[in-house]
Amino acid sequence: MTVETSVTPASPSPPPRRSFLVEAAAVAAGAVVALAPLGAGLAFLADPLLRRRPTMQGASADGYLPVATLAELPSDGTPLRFSIIADKVDAWNLFKKQTVGTVYLRQIAGQVIAFNDTCPHLGCKVDYKAADKSYFCPCHASSFNLDGGQTNRIPPRGMDALDTRVTDGTIWVKYQNFQRGTEAKTPVT
């Protein structure tokens, strides 16, 4: 099969002299004017990557927030869900005392264990099913045992444990979110 290409008409006479210099200068100047606004715009669009901003305020210097008291937790290790209250930063806005996230807290022999209740699979909120004594994600059926270990192959890792400390009966949690869908537990900052 022959390739049919369009025919370009011959240049009108007399053919004007085209110099390489003129062409190069035209291309260069054209490229600058075309790309300058685009470049500025793309750099602007990259703002979230160029400048990390906190999403909340009010935590201690090392990132802990008071969440609950020991007295609120059942001693048999049953997990309870608690809200993390902090000042929420959203671009220009600062909303005082908002729920910035929720966590499960368990008490076992005086030790407190905290889980971020966001599913490490794709970020839905994981429910606790008391009847099965397990965590279950309603989105894609990820399930976890009481210790946060995965009980099926759907999630890439176990539930994300959070650092905690207890002072004078108050439970402090270092609330963090982690990259979802990966085997490694990488904090999202």
Next chain:
Amino acid sequence: MNVLFNWLDSRTGHRRILHDALFEPIPGGARWRYVWGSTLVFVFVTQMVTGFFLWTAYSPSTLTAWESVSYIQNEMKYGWLVRGIHHFAAQAMMILLGLHFMQVVIDGAYRAPREVNFWLGLVLMQIVLGLSLTGYLLPWDQKGYYATQVATNIVGVTPIVGPHVQQLVQGGAGYGHHTLTRFFALHAGLLPALLIVALAAHIAVFRRHGITVPKKFLAQPAAMFWPDQILRDAIACLAVLATILFFVVYKGAELSSPADPAEAYSAARPEWYFLFLFQFLKFEEIDRMGLAVGAIYIPGAIMGVIALMPIVGRWKLGHRFNVAFTFGLLLGAGYLTVLALKEDGANPDYRAAVAEAHRDGVRAVQLAKDLGVPAGGALSLLKEDPLTQGPRLFARNCAGCHRFHGHDGTERLVVETKGDEHNKVTTPVAPTASDLGDFGTKDWTKRVLLDFHDVFQPLTNVKLEDGTSVGDRFLAGDMAAWSKDNKETLSKPENADSLAALIEFLAWQSGRKDLGEIDQAKAEAGQKVFQSGELASGALTSACTDCHTMKLQGAEEALSENLGAGVPSLTGYAGADWLKQFILNPGHAEFYGDNNAMPGFERRMSDKDLDLLVRWMVGDYHAAPKAH
């Protein structure tokens, strides 16, 4: 590579298209005078590009528009650059539009067969004006808000349909969320789409007829659009870009304070390219004919004459008329613009309003940045800010008698105007009460002690019916006499420490945070002076406690009670609580008693306003932005 291009060409015929686009011969050769249309296309594309990126960060609602624009401008990386380009390119477009129009008229490029293209150009001009008008409102700052009010109200006086169209555009009876969403939909949606369609038609028709070459160039050899003319076009675009960037870097896109429907803005002016129309509407003769005549019929008639140019221009004389009309318009608009700028420059009220809006804008940005914007928007930050509201409250409630560093708190002089409208004489009004610019500072206390007479001298300007003045009560009173008697002793170099200690003591007791760190030992030494009158060298004629009430902060028992009604209490003197109680009831026995001539503000001011005023006067607010 060639195989690939051949494949593509067989499907699209792109070589032919490209060839047609680039290798158009230009009779008479490439020329600089043909660049204006290309620069306009360039600026429009720049606006599309920067506009898209701004769109990714802009939030159109009355509670988020200013906030998101301020965030773009001051917080986001390169936001100042993208918004700056968009802002100044919009203005460049107006100038280029004018130049392109002039070139078309002078060269007679509207003549047959190019009439339709001329009209398409006029349509494009209207769309660009619409883009500029709608874009001006989007930052939702005082400037854009009040300037656009004028425009929508002009729409409202259009006969018959006016009020309906106005409400349709505004999205209701007044400005609100839907004004912004509608203006934004026009600005980023409908108008650019219309512009693209009209521009495509404009360029297509232009290519059909080719460039209008003035006769004198026709004898010269032809050149190709590529690369000769494109090089010139690109260099012109480069110059336009450089000019825009110059303004972005050295001037920056302005953002005045957040729009406030409750706050009059006496510096409301349209953007400079509409100033001539603004000035035109200010003429008494025009005003008398009604707004619809000045703002709709006359501009409409002018547009009508312009639209008829291709027909009028068929005759030689007609073409000359068109050129003369264009220059006449430009000269008239230029004259009106200069007149408007001159009038504003000579108007102190205007300049004060501009300065105030600028201060508010800087302050709003600072508060938004430092404190974060609450759900009520940045305006609520300004409304609760003593530094912003205090001066206004002072001007409204106090500047009738008092001054603040010589002005009314908002940096406007207190003046009165006499004479008729054409022969105004403006003179400053003498204050009738003390200047409170440094009230309660250490310097103030020092002046009250040493130069009592000077501080309260303005009171002599209040003449009473019996021929005396309020000043007599104060300047012939005990404190005035005390100040006179003790000035020499207190001014002795060896008593400098005692005086400073006394002042430190009062500063400590005021509880004010704006007076610097309190030197505790010094303040306690000052308390001894306060109570005993003993100085390093000699003694005061009487101690402060001999006359004034004083209860130390946190103490149960008062150090002293006042001698009689009308001697002001010094308990927490010049502090927030003292000042608040004083303003509420200055004639109270604890303050000036019967000597008082100042009205009490018990029912004249809301608690909130009083609080803002007092907090401003005692320096209790988020630190002011650093002057630069």
